[in-house]
Structure formats: structure tokens, C-alpha cells
Amino acid sequence: xxxxxxxxxxxxxxxxxxxxxxxxxxxxxxxxxxxxxxxxxxxxxxxxxxxxxxxxxxxxxxxxxxxxxxxxxxxxxxx
Amino acid sequence: xxxxxxxxxxxxxxxxxxxxxxxxxxxxxxxxxxxxxxxxxxxxxxxxxxxxxxxxxxxxxxxxxxxxxxxxxxxxxxxxxxxxxxxxxxxxxxxxxxxxxxxxxxxxxxxxxxxxxxxxxxxxxxxxxxxxxxxxxx
Numbered sequence: 001x002x003x004x005x006x007x008x009x010x011x012x013x014x015x016x017x018x019x020x021x022x023x024x025x026x027x028x029x030x031x032x033x034x035x036x037x038x039x040x041x042x043x044x045x046x047x048x049x050x051x052x053x054x055x056x057x058x059x060x061x062x063x064x065x066x067x068x069x070x071x072x073x074x075x076x077x078x079x
Numbered sequence: 080x081x082x083x084x085x086x087x088x089x090x091x092x093x094x095x096x097x098x099x100x101x102x103x104x105x106x107x108x109x110x111x112x113x114x115x116x117x118x119x120x121x122x123x124x125x126x127x128x129x130x131x132x133x134x135x136x137x138x139x140x141x142x143x144x145x146x147x148x149x150x151x152x153x154x155x156x157x158x159x160x161x162x163x164x165x166x167x168x169x170x171x172x173x174x175x176x177x178x179x180x181x182x183x184x185x186x187x188x189x190x191x192x193x194x195x196x197x198x199x200x201x202x203x204x205x206x207x208x209x210x211x212x213x214x215x216x217x
Contacts, residue, residue: 006132007202052200055135071132071200078129078136078160078201079113079172079192 001064003035004071009049013039025063031070042072049074080148081155084137088163091170096157100177104154107181111188113172115165119206125214126166126207132200136160143194144187151187153178158191160201164212 001020005013018038026034028051036043051058052071064070096108115127144156157175165171174191178184195201209215 004132006200007130007204052132052135055132055138057198071135073132073200074202076196076198076200077203078131078199079195 001066002069004069006071007074009042009045009072009074012041012045020066023066025065028058028060028062028064031064045074080144080153082141082144083155083157084140085159086131086133086136086162087159088161091159091161091173093173094157094159094175096175096177101154104179105177106179107177107184109176109178109181109184109188111172111174111192112170113192114170115167117167122206123208124167124206125209125212126164127171128164128204128207129160129162129171130202130204131160131162133162135200139199140195143191143198147187147190147194151178151183151190153183153187156187156191162201164207166212 001023002017003020004017005015010016031051032046036046042049050073052073053062053064053068055069057073093110100108117123119127140158144158148156153176155177159173161169161171174188176184176187178187
């Protein structure tokens with residue numbers, strides 16, 4: 001699973017992406033638990049960050065698969 | 080609706096819309112340019128640095144435009160968003176919309192901008208001062 005970080009999320013974790021090799025399919029809740037264990041500095045941003053899976057915003061009950069590209073989307077501000 | 084989308088690291092030159100206008104079907108051509116202001120939250124700045132999740136940004140912009148087009152009948156929409164460092168006074172986003180009537184073209188531009196600011200993964204990552212850009216004060 002490839003995980004991408006943008007803007008203030010990238011600043012909080014200190015890198016643009018990480019790879020989780022050999023992980024199992026997981027719920028979004030499990031994903032967050034594992035991610036916050038690895039990057040506790042993300043905790044304050046969790047409530048404002050949306051998850052995208054393969055370029056589309058996820059629904060709450062979605063399952064994330066090992067081959068997915070997951071992106072953490074902090075509040076956007078284009079234009 | 081014909082949709083043209085671009086993300087660019089270069090200054091946006093206003094496109095010539097002639098090629099995207101279906102002759103005889105367009106009664107209104109509406110353009111909008113979003114320009115970087117010299118103040119960000121009350122503080123003078125020299126530039127804004129934008130970043131994007133490129134593939135998703137293009138996909139979401141297309142989905143938004145296709146959705147809006149189901150109730151706002153427009154012939155064409157052209158969106159260019161600049162990424163990277165955009166100096167004050169330069170264009171960060173340019174939109175051109177062609178439609179049979181002005182009401183739909185104006186509404187599409189307005190609604191698209193609202194949706195862009197909610198759902199398109201593009202960020203003003205940081206504000207830059209003259210010092211950040213290596214410009215010395217007089």
C-alpha cells in the first residue's frame with residue numbers, strides 16, 4: 001500500500017510518501033490506528049483530513065486493499 | 080460539454096478561446112482569473128506556493144464540471160490551475176466557459192469555483208515573502 005502525504009500533512013510527517021509492504025486489507029479505522037502509531041504528529045489533524053483511495057474520496061465503510069494508492073487530503077485551498 | 084483541464088508550473092497565458100467555441104452555438108463566453116493578492120491573512124507576501132495531487136485534482140475537476148453540466152447547459156469549459164510558486168499579481172487559476180446564454184456560463188463558473196475550494200486536492204501550501212524568494216528590500 002502506497003500512502004501519499006500533501007501540504008500540512010506532509011509537513012507533519014516529514015516525508016511525501018511511505019510504502020506499507022505486505023499489509024492485509026483493512027478498514028479506514030484500522031488504517032488510521034496504524035498510521036497514527038507510525039506518525040503520532042498527525043493526531044491533531046485527523047478530524048480535518050479526508051482519505052482518498054486510488055484518486056477518489058472514500059466512504060466510511062470502504063476497505064483499503066494492499067495494492068491501493070492512499071492519499072491523505074487535508075483541507076483544500078486551490079484557486 | 081467539451082472539457083479542457085491543465086495544471087501547469089508556468090505562468091498562465093490567457094488562451095485564445097476561438098478554437099474551443101462552436102460557431103453559432105455560443106452566445107456567451109465567460110472568463111475568470113483568480114490572482115494572487117499581496118496580503119495573506121493581513122500580512123504582506125510576495126508569492127503563494129501551490130501544490131496538487133495532480134491525478135486526483137484533474138479527475139475531481141472533471142467530475143465536478145460533468146456534474147454541473149447536467150443542469151447548467153454549457154458548450155465548453157477550460158480550466159488552467161498553476162502549481163508551484165505564483166508571485167503576487169499573477170494568475171493562479173483561469174477559467175473560460177462558453178454557453179448559449181450568459182446565465183448558465185456565469186453560474187457554472189461560480190459554482191465550479193465553490194466546489195474547487197471544497198473538493199479539489201490543490202493547496203496553497205505556504206505564503207512566501209521577498210526574503211524567501213531571495214529579493215532584497217530597498
